[in-house]
Amino acid sequence: MKYYLIAGEASGDLHGANLMKALKGLDKNAEFRFFGGDLMQAQGGICDKHYSEMAFMGFIEVLANLRTIAKNLKLAKQSVQNYGPDALILIDFPGFNLKIAEYAKKLGIPVHYYISPKVWAWNQKRVLKIKQVVDRLYCILPFEVDFYKSWGMEVDYVGNPLMDAISSYPFNPDFRKDHKLDKKPILALLPGSRKMELKHILPQMLTASDRFTDYQVVVAGAPNFSLETYLPYLAGRKLPIVFNATYDLLKNAEAALVTSGTATLETALLNCPQVVLYRGSKISVAIARMLVKIRFISLVNLIMDREVVRELIQEAANPEQIADELKEIINNSESREKMLLAYYELAQKVGPAGASERTAALIQKYLRNSN
Secondary structure (H helix, E strand, C coil): CEEEEEECCHHHHHHHHHHHHHHHHHCCCCEEEEEECHHHHHCCCEEEEEHHHCCCCCHHHHHHCHHHHHHHHHHHHHHHHHHCCCEEEEECCHHHHHHHHHHHHHHCCCEEEECCCCCCCCCCCHHHHHHHHCCEEEECCCCHHHHHHHCCCCCEECCCHHHHHHHCCCCCCCHHHHCCCCCCCEEEEECCCCHHHHHHHHHHHHHHHCCCCCCEEEEEECCCCCHHHHHHHHCCCCCCEEECCHHHHHHHEEEEEEECCHHHHHHHHCCCCEEEEECCCHHHHHHHHHHCCCCCCCHHHHHHCCCCCEEEEHHHCCHHHHHHHHHHHHHCHHHHHHHHHHHHHHHHHHCCCCHHHHHHHHHHHHHHHHC
16 A cells, blocks of 8 residues: 655654555555655655654744745645555644645545544634544554543544654663763763754753753754754754664763753653753743643653653743752652652553554554455
C-alpha cells in the first residue's frame, strides 16, 4: 500500500519514523511519501518538505509566517492528490493537518490521525470538525478517550509512542567520555526545537544555570539546528552542546530545565527531575491565556492531573525563580523523591511500549475492512 504522512515538528518526525517502521513490518509492499524530517527519511520514501520549514508556534509567529504556511498547505494538497495514497496519516500538528484532512476527505482518501489534536485544551468544538474529516483517530493520552466519548466519538487508545522511542534507544555507556564531559553532576538544558523558543527561553535558562558552578551545564541541541544556531546565545560561555543524544543526556543528568512540550514527558519517563519553562511573545501568551482552558501546560501534570513538576510561565520563567526551583529538586531530597515516585506512577498510566505497532496494526485492520 501507499501511505502519505505529514509531521510538522521534531516529535512528529520521531513518531512518524517509528510508525513507518511498524507499517513496513506488516506491509512488505509499503511505500511512503511525506512531510517530515531526518528520522522519517531514514525509513525510506520521498520527503516533500522538511519540518524545519514548517514549525511556527504562537499567534504572532503564525501571523508573521502566513505566506510560508499557505505555500506549505498548497504543496501538501498537491502532493497528496498526485500521490493518491491508500491512506493519509496525519501526526499531531492540528492547525495544518486538519486542513489537509478536509481536503483529502473530499478526494475520498481515508484519513487516519495519529496523536490526537489537543482540542481538549481550547476550542473543544473542533471535535465536530474532526468527526467530519477524520476516519480513525489514535490517541496517546489516557484521558483523551473519555473526552472524545463525551462528544460522541469513538477513538482508539494506543499508548504513548515515547515508550517505543525510549525502549528502543541505544543508550551510550560512554556518553560522558564521547562528549568530553567532566566528572561534575550534569544540569541539562532542553530549550526546544523552535527558533522562537531559543530566543525567549534559552537566555533565561543560561542565566539561571550560571549560579550552579558545581555542575556541568549541557545543552541539548535540536536536530533541525546547527551548532552555529546556539553560539550567539551562549555569550562567551563554553558549554557543550550535544546533538542526537538527548536521551543519553537526560539519563546522565542530575536535573533538567525543560521547555514545555513533548520533552517534559520524555524527561519524566527517563527519571530526570525537572523544572518546566515557557516564554513567548507577550501578545501570543496573553491570547493563549484567554483561550486555553487547562490547569497545566506540561504533559506530566496533565496526565497526572496534579502538579508533579513546577511550571514557570512567561514572567515567572526568570533566572531567579528558575534557580530557586532548580535548587529545590537538587538539594531537597524529599522534593526530589516525591517527584521520582510520581514519575513511576506516570509510567504506569502511560503504559508499555508498542504504540507504533498497535497503531500500524489498527491502520491495516481498518483499511482491510473498508475495502
